[in-house]
Amino acid sequence: MRHVDLCVIGSGSGNSIVDERFADRRVAIVDAGVGPQQAFGGTCLNLGCIPTKMYVYPADLAAEVDHARALGVDLRLDGVHWRAIRDRIFGRIDPIAEAGRRWRASGMANVELLRGRAHFVGPRALRVVGAEGAAEDLTADQVVIAAGSRPRSVDVPGADRVVLHTSDTVMRLEELPREMVIVGGGYIGLEFAHVFASFGVDVTILNRAGMLLRKEDEDVALRATQVASQRCHVHLQQHLDAFEPLDGGRIRVRATGPSGPRAYDTDLVLVAIGRIPNGDRLGVEATGLTLTPDGRIPVDEHQRTPVEGIWALGDVSSPYLLKHVANAEARTVQHNLLHPDDLVATDHRFVPHAVFGSPQIAATGLTEQEARGRGLRYITATQDYRDVAYGWAMEDDGHFCKLLADPATGQLLGAHIIGPQASVLLQPLVQAAALGLDLRTLARSQYWIHPALTEVVENALLALPWPEAA
Ligand SMILES: Cc1cc2nc3c(=O)[nH]c(=O)nc-3n(C[C@H](O)[C@H](O)[C@H](O)COP(=O)(O)OP(=O)(O)OC[C@H]3O[C@@H](n4cnc5c(N)ncnc54)[C@H](O)[C@@H]3O)c2cc1C
Numbered sequence: 086m087r088h089v090d091l092c093v094i095g096s097g098s099g100n101s102i103v104d105e106r107f108a109d110r111r112v113a114i115v116d117a118g119v120g121p122q123q124a125f126g127g128t129c130l131n132l133g134c135i136p137t138k139m140y141v142y143p144a145d146l147a148a149e150v151d152h153a154r155a156l157g158v159d160l161r162l163d164g165v166h167w168r169a170i171r172d173r174i175f176g177r178i179d180p181i182a183e184a185g186r187r188w189r190a191s192g193m194a195n196v197e198l199l200r201g202r203a204h205f206v207g208p209r210a211l212r213v214v215g216a217e218g219a220a221e222d223l224t225a226d227q228v229v230i231a232a233g234s235r236p237r238s239v240d241v242p243g244a245d246r247v248v249l250h251t252s253d254t255v256m257r258l259e260e261l262p263r264e265m266v267i268v269g270g271g272y273i274g275l276e277f278a279h280v281f282a283s284f285g286v287d288v289t290i291l292n293r294a295g296m297l298l299r300k301e302d303e304d305v306a307l308r309a310t311q312v313a314s315q316r317c318h319v320h321l322q323q324h325l326d327a328f329e330p331l332d333g334g335r336i337r338v339r340a341t342g343p344s345g346p347r348a349y350d351t352d353l354v355l356v357a358i359g360r361i362p363n364g365d366r367l368g369v370e371a372t373g374l375t376l377t378p379d380g381r382i383p384v385d386e387h388q389r390t391p392v393e394g395i396w397a398l399g400d401v402s403s404p405y406l407l408k409h410v411a412n413a414e415a416r417t418v419q420h421n422l423l424h425p426d427d428l429v430a431t432d433h434r435f436v437p438h439a440v441f442g443s444p445q446i447a448a449t450g451l452t453e454q455e456a457r458g459r460g461l462r463y464i465t466a467t468q469d470y471r472d473v474a475y476g477w478a479m480e481d482d483g484h485f486c487k488l489l490a491d492p493a494t495g496q497l498l499g500a501h502i503i504g505p506q507a508s509v510l511l512q513p514l515v516q517a518a519a520l521g522l523d524l525r526t527l528a529r530s531q532y533w534i535h536p537a538l539t540e541v542v543e544n545a546l547l548a549l550p551w552p553e554a555a
């Protein structure tokens with residue numbers, strides 16, 4: 086049986102671990118591939134962050150038309166060329182994934198790439214089953230599980246009788262639909278609602294919760310729900326009942342909401358109701374590992390699982406399904422494999438995230454409802470975009486930056502921005518929190534460029550009502 090020093094399962098964030106510093110080790114990287122193309126390189130590159138944002142950018146351009154008119158600029162949207170947009174995106178991404186695969190397969194003499202699906206058959210013993218069904222066994226001194234997550238599927242009558250798209254497939258459509266129903270009002274639902282609505286598709290969102298993006302700060306979630314409702318048909322508190330095939334490939338979605346049962350006939354359904362970590366398909370019981378109640382591989386701050394020699398990172402183990410977190414965890418594993426006597430931990434304080442819909446949303450730290458729920462003392466301030474000079478220039482309405490701070494220590498508890506460039510505006514707040522900077526120092530000890538949009542953040546900081554003695 087083949088034996089290696091290190092086996093990495095997954096070619097997403099796990100792929101970045103093995104560099105020239107591992108030249109003295111025999112390494113196997115096992116990868117099943119993602120999406121219908123079984124592409125190398127993981128979700129972010131092929132099916133996630135990168136292609137979605139490459140769609141969001143042209144969507145942002147298309148969506149500017151209405152706003153420009155309000156500023157006295159007559160733009161006209163003459164057309165959206167879906168295939169040209171799609172082919173630009175995947176014409177760039179597919180060769181990168183393929184080049185990554187080729188390099189991984191032959192770029193380092195000590196590394197071999199096994200294409201197939203791995204599962205454990207014993208502690209640190211794996212079976213890899215290739216696409217044609219051929220199996221190969223190997224053992225490894227160290228195993229890194231970086232197997233990611235997959236879209237959660239809907240389990241309602243008729244789901245097997247219709248074509249249901251997920252983020253894995255919807256970006257490669259041949260044609261834009263005229264109408265679509267998006268099931269789910271989270272990150273993926275809102276980003277695709279923005280893309281498809283901007284491209285002229287009539288979008289309906291069916292969401293189970295009473296608000297879109299319900300895990301965001303409640304002021305942000307409320308505003309996001311209001312704005313989405315102006316662009317799409319948003320139906321909240323929906324319970325899916327059934328799918329039925331209609332003529333011409335159309336689909337009837339039956340759902341029950343506060344006003345009773347209703348049917349939605351549409352060209353296409355996109356299901357975006359969360360993602361499931363892939364640990365349940367790895368046979369980890371054979372190693373003695375037990376998944377957490379929410380299906381993750383358990384890890385400590387050093388990314389070690391409870392089983393000696395097995396590590397995990399990214400979506401398969403992390404509560405944060407975010408690429409920058411998976412990357413940080415991969416760097417932790419890399420260091421700890423190279424320096425077993427000097428382990429480092431992943432810093433999970435102040436993980437930021439952004440939703441690239443319209444408007445953008447970005448946040449880090451606690452929401453106000455979380456701060457309240459934990460019984461924390463906090464002060465809060467909200468700065469509207471429309472009350473800073475650049476917001477006047479943009480004729481902005483309805484966007485804001487909201488901060489929560491600890492009145493005793495001056496530290497950030499949470500930051501929430503909804504509006505243009507939110508993902509960029511958040512960064513100084515992440516930096517202050519990560520470096521433990523007092524927010525009064527952040528506000529006063531640097532110049533903020535006038536009249537840049539960053540004045541939204543500066544003014545939110547200046548508006549925090551510090552207690553007299555502080
Ligand atoms: C539509 C979408 C948009 C997103 N946008 C963003 C964003 O803007 N910003 C952000 O931070 N995050 C975003 N994410 C999340 C981000 O893509 C993930 O958090 C990140 O890619 C996870 O990386 P990973 O290495 O854990 O898993 P992956 O990149 O998914 O890698 C897992 C790898 O494991 C392989 N694998 C799985 N099981 C097996 C097995 N049994 N045997 C062998 N190989 C196996 C797979 O083939 C894959 O290569 C988005 C996700 C989606 C779906």
Ligand SMILES: NC(=O)c1ccc[n+]([C@@H]2O[C@H](COP(=O)([O-])OP(=O)(O)OC[C@H]3O[C@@H](n4cnc5c(N)ncnc54)[C@H](O)[C@@H]3O)[C@@H](O)[C@H]2O)c1
Nearest residue numbers: 269270271272273274292293294357358359360406439440
């Ligand atoms: N910009 C980014 O960083 C980005 C973008 C896309 C995805 N992601 C990652 O991918 C993960 C998955 O995204 P997602 O949007 O699928 O999940 P999500 O957890 O963000 O949202 C799921 C939504 O589906 C709704 N829902 C759940 N079950 C439902 C049902 N049966 N019927 C109707 N609605 C239902 C929920 O109320 C929720 O609004 C995210 O949590 C995020 O970590 C990140």
